[in-house]
Amino acid sequence: MIKELDKDFSSLNEYIGQLSPSKIFILVDENTHDHCLPILMPNLETDAPFEIIEIEAGEENKNIGTATQLWEIFSEMEADRKSLLINLGGGVVTDMGGFVASTYKRGFKFINIPTTLLAMCDASIGGKTGIDHQYLKNIIGTFALPEAIFFYPKFLETLKFEELRSGFAEMLKHGLIADGNHWNDLSSLYKVTPEDVAPFISRSMAIKNDVVTKDFKEENIRKILNFGHTIGHAVESLFLRKGNLIPHGEAVALGMICETHLAFLAGLIDVEVSSTIITKIQRFFPYIDISEFRNEDILNLMFNDKKNQDGDINFSLINGVGTCAYDQKLHADQINLTLDFYKNINSKA
Ligand SMILES: NC(=O)c1ccc[n+]([C@@H]2O[C@H](COP(=O)([O-])OP(=O)(O)OC[C@H]3O[C@@H](n4cnc5c(N)ncnc54)[C@H](O)[C@@H]3O)[C@@H](O)[C@H]2O)c1
Numbered sequence: 436m437i438k439e440l441d442k443d444f445s446s447l448n449e450y451i452g453q454l455s456p457s458k459i460f461i462l463v464d465e466n467t468h469d470h471c472l473p474i475l476m477p478n479l480e481t482d483a484p485f486e487i488i489e490i491e492a493g494e495e496n497k498n499i500g501t502a503t504q505l506w507e508i509f510s511e512m513e514a515d516r517k518s519l520l521i522n523l524g525g526g527v528v529t530d531m532g533g534f535v536a537s538t539y540k541r542g543f544k545f546i547n548i549p550t551t552l553l554a555m556c557d558a559s560i561g562g563k564t565g566i567d568h569q570y571l572k573n574i575i576g577t578f579a580l581p582e583a584i585f586f587y588p589k590f591l592e593t594l595k596f597e598e599l600r601s602g603f604a605e606m607l608k609h610g611l612i613a614d615g616n617h618w619n620d621l622s623s624l625y626k627v628t629p630e631d632v633a634p635f636i637s638r639s640m641a642i643k644n645d646v647v648t649k650d651f652k653e654e655n656i657r658k659i660l661n662f663g664h665t666i667g668h669a670v671e672s673l674f675l676r677k678g679n680l681i682p683h684g685e686a687v688a689l690g691m692i693c694e695t696h697l698a699f700l701a702g703l704i705d706v707e708v709s710s711t712i713i714t715k716i717q718r719f720f721p722y723i724d725i726s727e728f729r730n731e732d733i734l735n736l737m738f739n740d741k742k743n744q745d746g747d748i749n750f751s752l753i754n755g756v757g758t759c760a761y762d763q764k765l766h767a768d769q770i771n772l773t774l775d776f777y778k779n780i781n782s783k784a
């Protein structure tokens with residue numbers, strides 16, 4: 436169930452009342468503790484005992500160390516199979532919270548209350564939970580659906596611009612892979628503000644939900660949600676390893692530029708379509724300098740992509756605006772050409 440929260444959070448309270456949990460854990464990070472908990476707490480009405488658990492913010496903490504701390508806290512606080520975890524945060528909190536809840540005592544229930552644009556439109560939906568390990572993105576995880584998702588666009592008011600824009604990248608992705616009108620609406624916006632993006636949140640949520648409903652375990656169509664991520668995740672991993680993190684959505688924007696070019700090289704779209712898309716993405720996102728990374732290192736990381744099979748890198752590539760093909764195999768030469776294309780993009784007219 437995906438539901439927008441009403442002002443007094445009554446739908447959330449009723450829902451929790453029906454679940455009748457033995458205990459509630461509310462997972463926050465430092466920022467959602469300060470900005471979002473003060474909005475949730477005065478409205479939360481429950482007879483169940485509850486505990487607030489805070490983790491450090493940031494992708495660098497979406498790892499086994501934090502997961503272990505959380506499992507230990509569940510143990511100390513006697514979490515049982517009737518417990519409920521409320522993930523109040525961005526994608527790091529929803530990925531991490533979903534992972535620890537779905538594994539502790541083989542799983543207890545969790546609900547997501549996304550507080551970033553990215554988590555509202557993407558991470559809170561679809562049940563991919565997980566953590567990074569050895570700098571590989573989401574390499575350990577589960578498919579486990581939240582019991583419910585409650586979203587509240589007001590949370591976006593305290594979000595930094597860079598984080599809002601990061602979520603915007605996944606929204607653009609939804610348009611490019613599944614809905615040309617959504618892409619046109621979003622790519623013609625002048626700026627990315629909570630007010631500008633708010634009218635389009637529900638469409639992005641619906642696109643994501645529709646795809647994951649058709650293919651929960653990513654055996655086929657769900658792979659299209661990974662457009663931009665094969666190269667994006669590899670680059671994100673390299674920055675993570677360096678300790679110089681970039682927002683997930685910026686990596687995805689870079690990945691979408693590269694993979695749009697790759698779609699052109701593969702003959703899936705013509706040059707006009709590809710350059711129009713690339714120019715539009717560039718209008719919103721800063722250029723990320725990846726000249727320090729060797730193509731070989733980026734490629735090596737791509738071999739860990741979860742869509743791969745039998746040693747081949749499988750891309751999801753658009754074959755038009757609003758449509759996407761998956762399981763696309765490309766030659767290493769084409770991937771190299773694409774990475775060189777991105778590295779030199781600013782020297783092109
Ligand atoms: N499971 C999925 O399907 C899925 C989909 C997309 C992305 N992801 C994952 O999601 C993560 C990125 O999510 P994200 O962009 O939300 O990052 P995030 O959770 O790190 O949040 C970004 C920053 O915003 C802060 N923040 C959150 N809500 C706030 C608010 N309302 N006001 C002020 N600050 C706030 C956070 O503390 C953090 O510093 C990545 O790990 C990515 O791999 C998962």
Ligand SMILES: O=C(O)C(=O)C[C@@H](O)[C@H](O)[C@H](O)COP(=O)(O)O
Nearest residue numbers: 557561563572573657660661664741
């Ligand atoms: O939900 C999906 O499926 C996606 O691919 C959505 C992506 O935006 C998201 O970043 C996801 O976590 C990537 O999944 P992964 O399996 O490549 O780690």
Ligand SMILES: [Zn+2]
Nearest residue numbers: 605664683687
């Ligand atoms: Zn993503």
